Amino acid sequence: MAVPSTEVQQRAEELRTTLNQYAYEYYVKDQPSVEDYVYDRLYKELVQLETDYPQLVTEDSPTQRVGGIVLPGFEKVIHDIPLYSLNDVFDKEEIIAFDARVQKALGRAVDYVCELKIDGLSISLKYENGRFVRGATRGDGTVGENITENLKTVKSIPLKLKEPVSLEVRGECYMPKASFIRLNQVREEEGLEVFANPRNAAAGSLRQLDTRIAASRNLSTFLYTLADFGPIEAHDQFSALDELDSLGFRTNHERRLCRTIDEVWAYIEEFHEKRSELPYEIDGVVIKVNDFSDQDTLGFTVKAPRWAAAYKFPPEEAETTIEEIEWT
Numbered sequence: 001m002a003v004p005s006t007e008v009q010q011r012a013e014e015l016r017t018t019l020n021q022y023a024y025e026y027y028v029k030d031q032p033s034v035e036d037y038v039y040d041r042l043y044k045e046l047v048q049l050e051t052d053y054p055q056l057v058t059e060d061s062p063t064q065r066v067g068g069i070v071l072p073g074f075e076k077v078i079h080d081i082p083l084y085s086l087n088d089v090f091d092k093e094e095i096i097a098f099d100a101r102v103q104k105a106l107g108r109a110v111d112y113v114c115e116l117k118i119d120g121l122s123i124s125l126k127y128e129n130g131r132f133v134r135g136a137t138r139g140d141g142t143v144g145e146n147i148t149e150n151l152k153t154v155k156s157i158p159l160k161l162k163e164p165v166s167l168e169v170r171g172e173c174y175m176p177k178a179s180f181i182r183l184n185q186v187r188e189e190e191g192l193e194v195f196a197n198p199r200n201a202a203a204g205s206l207r208q209l210d211t212r213i214a215a216s217r218n219l220s221t222f223l224y225t226l227a228d229f230g231p232i233e234a235h236d237q238f239s240a241l242d243e244l245d246s247l248g249f250r251t252n253h254e255r256r257l258c259r260t261i262d263e264v265w266a267y268i269e270e271f272h273e274k275r276s277e278l279p280y281e282i283d284g285v286v287i288k289v290n291d292f293s294d295q296d297t298l299g300f301t302v303k304a305p306r307w308a309a310a311y312k313f314p315p316e317e318a319e320t321t322i323e324e325i326e327w328t
């Protein structure tokens with residue numbers, strides 16, 4: 001096998017770094033800094049170098065995002081830290097009661113963080129020395145499935161963090177509404193069964209044993225929990241979300257720090273209105289006591305934290321598409 005010169009090795013490294021930065025801006029920050037053709041030209045150059053010198057391929061190379069292996073099955077994963085579910089609430093009275101329980105237990109009022117409740121599937125991502133080493137589904141909260149190879153094709157999941165830290169984070173993997181509509185149009189044309197909703201489409205995509213299929217489904221993520229903090233210092237949820245940003249993860253920036261339940265309710269009403277305009281599906285709002293020591297004081301019931309509640313929106317009336325409107 002031909003040995004690459006130092007210049008060629010340096011060029012490959014330079015291409016990888018530049019392409020990964022462009023991909024980060026596009027898929028994580030939603031703020032591309034170059035046109036697609038600039039990315040495509042550099043990408044083609046890297047593919048050529050890696051074809052001429054396969055030893056140049058690294059696991060965080062952008063060329064590894066396209067998938068290409070067919071797994072025999074998914075191994076089981078035991079979550080050291082369980083993935084909890086959430087207690088649902090359905091109206092303002094229940095939110096006021098939630099706040100009353102929190103204040104009674106802590107003896108004072110607290111700040112809350114409101115986050116949009118993304119309607120995808122929960123994933124857990126493990127990193128060792130900054131490298132993505134394992135991705136898993138929630139499963140039953142304790143035992144999930146190892147879907148690392150499929151999650152490596154999800155462009156918003158960093159293969160290498162900005163710091164060489166070891167930690168575990170959790171969040172949601174979802175399919176954007178536009179990708180869902182396009183996928184179902186193609187499946188309809190191909191006489192395949194269509195997906196009922198973006199959540200099922202995302203779950204179906206991550207259950208594929210051929211990683212090229214997951215790579216083709218334009219899945220994305222919003223991360224929201226630092227599970228194993230590693231060396232990260234964060235004392236509350238709102239700053240933990242900023243830490244996730246600084247490590248290179250994609251987080252949802254509609255989050256809001258609320259000082260009172262009235263502000264929580266205003267956030268809920270605002271996003272009940274805005275729900276249909278969002279490029280991703282949500283099924284409610286997650287309300288969390290912000291301070292981590294308060295969360296520890298409140299603890300968990302058997303299945304869910306006492307320091308969080310999921311306000312569920314009523315099911316969205318199915319948006320009529322142009323074809324469905326009866327033209328009298």
Ligand SMILES: NC(=O)c1cnc(OC2CCCC2)nc1N
Nearest residue numbers: 084115116117118172224286308
């Ligand atoms: N679907 C979501 O967007 C979502 C789900 N869960 C949580 O937090 C849970 C995780 C640990 C206890 C509270 N936050 C979210 N944003």
